[in-house]
Amino acid sequence: MTAPRTVLLTGAAGGLGTLMRELLPPYGYRLRLFDQRPVETIENAGNAGNAGNAAGEAEVITAELADREALGEAVRGVDAIVHFAGISLEAPFEKILRANIEGTYHLYEAAREAGVRRIVFASSNHAVGFTPRPADGSGAIGVDTPRRPDTYYGLSKGFGEDLASLYWDLHGIETVSVRIGSCCPEPTTVRMLSTWLSPADAARLLHAALTAPDVGHTVVYGSSANTRLWWDLSSARALGYEPRDDAEPYAAALLAAQGELDDDNPEHAHLGGSFCTDPPQWPH
Template sequence: MAAPHTPPAPRTILLTGAAGGLGTLMRGLLPQHGYDLRLFDVRPVPDAPDAIVADLNDTAALREAVHGVDGVLHLAGISLESTFDKILESNIRGTQRLYEAVREAGGPRVVFASSNHTIGYTPRPHVEDGAPLVPVDTPRRPDTFYGLSKCFGEDLAQYYWDEHGIETVSVRIGSCFPEPTDVRMLSLWMSPADGARLFDAALTAEHVGHTVVHGSSANTRAWWDLTTARALGYAPQDDSEPYAAKLLAAQGPLDDTLPAHHHIGGRFVDDPPIWPH
């Protein structure tokens, strides 16, 4: 008689930024992929009394948070534009402190939430006219201090791989919401379910070193190339197209005479939303 099948034990990952918008979505979805979550945020996490409530300046809390985990999904930080000093403390110094804690813990893999705003000043490709999709190695052109901090995070990940052997997948997230809210987002939208699929692939693929991937669903109107994401095993299942007719009727098509429509970064290039804290 064959021995009964024993399912693999869940992998424990640290989820930073667990109380934020994307963190909240992933708290609900990642356990379906076999993960136990250790939660970390500067704010209390609803319905999670065991969450670690601290900021990225608290090195003792970071050491506690990364101890014994199998991976880190780093979503914490300022996710809109702010002053350089605030971005410096949260997104730049905070991310470096996290990597130091990871290094001290023996180097579990990191999945770093990068952003489309690393290339925000790149003109949007007119793929409908035959232009190629934007490759992941396109030169970075950050559109804000926020985008600049994500460029730093990618370079930090590369350094910690080359210097310390810590693997990272940097995911340049487009817009991860339950549904797209404007015409630009039809091209960059990543459904929450696809987000969980991509983060799972990034956490489990073999031999990633430091890999940069674009993070979106399989959108009919996509602007960027998902080749490196698919190479990790990512198989997106969603498409923004069912939302297109309603959004186009309400907002009209993109107009290249407007900077926010001409560039991948959208309104971040001329009127960025400001972090409220």
């Protein structure tokens, strides 16, 4: 599959969407931006544009996923979709249902109607959050580990993966579901030494997911090449993903400030970290 010319980026005003608005265009993508909140473009923010197209030059659609007319306009003519839209933390089930479950269904229906053949779905490590934490650096947790969501949020990501599988089997829409770890400029907790996905590696992974041939429905973990990595990245590497970053340079300072992970601490015992507490705590 050649690199898509136009990619719809949902959730473009969110944290990850904002990062990818700058990092994806240099790979040759022209972005169409979709969010229920106004998107502050690079042009409006006063920054220089990137190669390929500046986010300030991108088409912007401000609407909710429940707006079927606006969503139909958003997907029309695009070559692929990167779906980040939705609630990214725990919330009451009714809100998760509307934004993450019904919203993702609306997106897939719009893609089917428009003939879009490739979607990259932002799943989450929280779909398997109650899986016990392995020894640091073992890389033992594969994508075939049973799903054990740690929140309604994690539950919604499991639904999204299954919906993607259904639309591949039923309608031939290919999806790469990325179980994103902790995507931020630098790790801020000891847990993130294992789960960190640098923004630059996130863009590399998305590019691989958008361009790899014959993905059907593929599930991958989204992480950098961390020394303390918990997850098996082989399915991501099979797409052509080659992570270049490692959280280890941040380890000494974080360990000195926070100490080692302790399995007797409920925030440390499972993959989902503080999401596995009642009530869930933040950050990712």
